[in-house]
Amino acid sequence: MSRTHIRDFHDDDLDGIVRLWETVHDAVATPVYSLAEVIASCQVDHAVVAVRGDRIVGAAVGRAAHAQGWIVFFGTVDEEVAKRSGAALLDALERRMATLGLAKLSVLVAGEGDPVEALTQNGFGMQHRLRYLERQMPVQxxxxxxxxxxxxxxxxxxxxxxxxxxxxxxxxxxxxxxxxxxxxxxxxxxxxxxxxxxxxxxxxxxxxxxxxxxxxxxxxxxxxxxxxxxxxxxxxxxxxxxxxxxxxxxxxxxxxxxxxxxxxxxxxxxxxxxxxxxxxxxxxxxxxxxxxxxxxxxxxxxxxxxxxxxxxxxxxxxxxxxxxxxxPDAEARRAIWTRYVPPAIAETVAFELLVEASEGLTPADIEYAARRASQAALAEALRNPDAADSDALTTADYLEALGATRATVSEETADEFVDDIDSYARL
The missing domain is CATH 3.40.50.300 (P-loop containing nucleotide triphosphate hydrolases)
Structure with missing residues (x-):
């Protein structure tokens, strides 16, 4: 049997890495790192391979992020290679990445098995409280x-x-x-x-x-x-x-x-x-x-x-x-008012009165009324800087602002909308 030796990754090794990745992840439904990520790290980050004859039988691939290193792929073709060369692969990768001044080297694995055993035997400690979470970016x-x-x-x-x-x-x-x-x-x-x-x-x-x-x-x-x-x-x-x-x-x-x-x-x-x-x-x-x-x-x-x-x-x-x-319905109108009434006075405002008085208004109409009341209160405070706290915004101020707010949607338009639901809606 040919001797297995460890060396740095070469570009010619890509096909062997692909075959190895597929072999290792045959039984793993969701590998932590995709094949594309592993190949990218082989080419631009750090990778070592275990070679027997002209065949890639093991690999360890890592990348650095700030002061922490991550092993994005570690695998061997079988248990024998893992026992004989697993530790050597990890050591070789660690030596390559040591010059980066890393504080720690970490690895995420998809489950239990020989790779986990090889890692723990090589000084990696299991962090049982950690959870691996990921999300896809919406745009590539x-x-x-x-x-x-x-x-x-x-x-x-x-x-x-x-x-x-x-x-x-x-x-x-x-x-x-x-x-x-x-x-x-x-x-x-x-x-x-x-x-x-x-x-x-x-x-x-x-x-x-x-x-x-x-x-x-x-x-x-x-x-x-x-x-x-x-x-x-x-x-x-x-x-x-x-x-x-x-x-x-x-x-x-x-x-x-x-x-x-x-x-x-x-x-x-x-x-x-x-x-x-x-x-x-x-x-x-x-x-x-x-x-x-x-x-x-x-x-x-x-x-x-x-x-x-x-x-x-x-x-x-x-x-x-x-x-x-x-x-907006009553629940929506209340939510809109809650958004614009300052939290400091929310407990003193009768929201049910505002919700009732703003029926038939759009969200923009309600926002306008709320901002109008706030602006009026600020103007009054500037005119009377010594005013007491009792001069703060009240339900009456908001109702007054509502009285000066012109509804965007007329009653005629609202009635036409009801007719349009019967004529055009398809749910």
């Missing part, structure tokens, strides 16, 4: 420039939880959009086809954009907003600009694409003579059909005027759901 490095080019961004986490109240809408979006896309295995089990495109409609200022961003945050997908008003900047026209934008987005692995005020480019076509946007509407209809053919993407369109949309645009087969987003 190769996509960063593209995401910037299309004006996309990663939404902050927890936006979903920040949408207080509106429980019915949240449950609807969770069931119809988020779960089938985030858990396709569960969707397939129940025969649910993950959505590709949805329409949100409702009065202005009711939170359609907020919900779209929250869905992207919940899915952990990049959020790309397409602005109809900017499509005219394309030298080849709006339709060409729209197609170019969608083609660029198509190179992203995942994306929530959002078009607000979509009625600007999807209004009713009225025949001869054609309207200036008719070509854009035709192009958008084609793009929605093409968009639906690929997985990992969700198109969310929003409109304040669902009645103005072209009939072909809302036809079955283009949008999976047409979802109404109305004015």
């Amino acid at each position: 490095r190769r996509e960063l420039d593209l995401l910037k080019e299309v004006g996309g961004r990663i939404m902050p986490r927890h936006l979903w939880e920040a949408v207080a109240g509106m429980q019915h809408e949240k449950e609807l979006l969770e069931e119809r959009l988020v779960t089938p896309l985030a858990r396709p295995d569960l969707a397939e089990r129940f025969g649910v086809v993950p959505p590709r495109a949805v329409m949100l409609f409702g009065p202005p200022g009711t939170g359609k954009t907020t919900f779209a961003k929250a869905v992207a945050s919940r899915l952990d997908w990049p959020f790309v907003e397409v602005f109809p008003s900017r499509l005219g900047d394309s030298p080849k026209g709006m339709a060409a600009g729209l197609r170019a934008t969608f083609e660029s987005i198509g190179d992203l692995e995942h994306a929530v694409v959002f078009i607000d005020e979509v009625e600007e480019i999807a209004s009713r076509r009225r025949g001869d003579p054609p309207s200036p946007t008719q070509g854009v509407t035709n192009e958008l209809l084609k793009l929605v059909a093409e968009f639906r053919e690929r997985e990992g993407r969700l198109l969310i369109c929003a409109t304040n005027f669902v009645r103005a949309l072209d009939a072909a645009f809302l036809r079955h087969g283009r949008f999976d759901y047409v979802i109404p987003i109305g004015l």
Whole structure:
């Protein structure tokens, strides 16, 4: 039998490393480090191999992060090599990395077995209270420039939880959009086809954009907003600009694409003579059909005027759901008030009165009233610097500010929205 010897990794060893990694992880469903990570560290970090004849029978690969070293791969083809060469491999890797001035050398393993025994025999101590956690980055490095080019961004986490109240809408979006896309295995089990495109409609200022961003945050997908008003900047026209934008987005692995005020480019076509946007509407209809053919993407369109949309645009087969987003309910209004009332006075404010008095207002209306009351109180404090604490904001101040706040949504618009739910909603 040929002698096994330890040496530094050479580029010609890559095939042997791949075969060794596959052998070692045959029985491990979820290796800690992927093959791509191991290969990258072999090439740019530190690696030693155990060689028998011209065959790689063992390897130890490490990388340094600040003052700590990590073993990203340690394995041998069989138990015999582990016993004879395991310690030598670890020693050789440690010598290579010692010059980096590391304070400790650490390793994560996927389970019990011979590799763990070889490590503990070589001075590694088991840390029983440690847990290994990981998460995928929402955008890979190769996509960063593209995401910037299309004006996309990663939404902050927890936006979903920040949408207080509106429980019915949240449950609807969770069931119809988020779960089938985030858990396709569960969707397939129940025969649910993950959505590709949805329409949100409702009065202005009711939170359609907020919900779209929250869905992207919940899915952990990049959020790309397409602005109809900017499509005219394309030298080849709006339709060409729209197609170019969608083609660029198509190179992203995942994306929530959002078009607000979509009625600007999807209004009713009225025949001869054609309207200036008719070509854009035709192009958008084609793009929605093409968009639906690929997985990992969700198109969310929003409109304040669902009645103005072209009939072909809302036809079955283009949008999976047409979802109404109305004015905030009582729970949502209370949550909005809680956000803007200073915590120091919250216990003295009668929120139930504010919730009742703000019925029919949008979130933006309530924010305006709250800020108006705060600004008025600050102005009064500047005029009377010696004022007592009793001059702080009160429920009456907020009610006064509400009285001076003009509702964005008129009663007529609110009534029309109720009719639109019967005519257009598809849940």
